[in-house]
Amino acid sequence: MNAHTNVVAAVADTYRQRGYQVDVEPIGPTLPAFLSGFRPDLIARSANDNVVVEVKVGTQTAVADRLREVAERVNKQPGWRFSVVFADPNNPGRVVEGETTPLPVLERRLESAHQLIQTGQLEGAFLLLWSALEGALRLLGDRAQLPLTNLPSSALIRELYSQGELDRQQFEILMRELPLRNQLVHGLGSGAPAQPAQLATVAQALIADLKNHD
16 A cells, blocks of 8 residues: 555544444445535545545645645535644654644643743753744644644644745744754754744744734
8 A cells, every 4th residue: 555545544543443434435325415526535524523534645845735625625514623643754653643732721731931041951841942933833833724744843844834824034043943843852962052032033923813803
């Protein structure tokens, strides 16, 4: 099987283990009428939740415009939601699907990061800020009704910038600091010290924006 087929099978197994009835590449009567013209990779159904799932392997380019219309169609249906699963082609068995982090939790992370900066714990502050930032970015995607839940960090930033959810300065700061984030997360050495001040500014602005629109 190719990587895409492997990921679809893994996602289907995950839903089955959670008690869902799963139809892979549904057609005919298993395909709801509101999905006319679109064939998802799978549909998972339970008593309280029905999920239309699209799988993307190794996608780093913009996908929101291509999926926005069908995502809106699905999410308008009571009891239905649309989900996109992104997977690394080099590790197709590892798929993660989770909920976005509530805004109050992100605010607490931002506050804790400021405390770490004051005590000189810059790498810890940097990682905590990045965690708050990614949570804020995914909430921005939800607010704009973009199917971005499982997008990798670099593609998530590019996608939100292309959709006007990030300004150019925010985009450039995040893309510049992304390599250091990857090094720290994976336990690799860094040639440059963590400088969390600009990340803190971006995180504070995004969280304030989300709070104002909450």
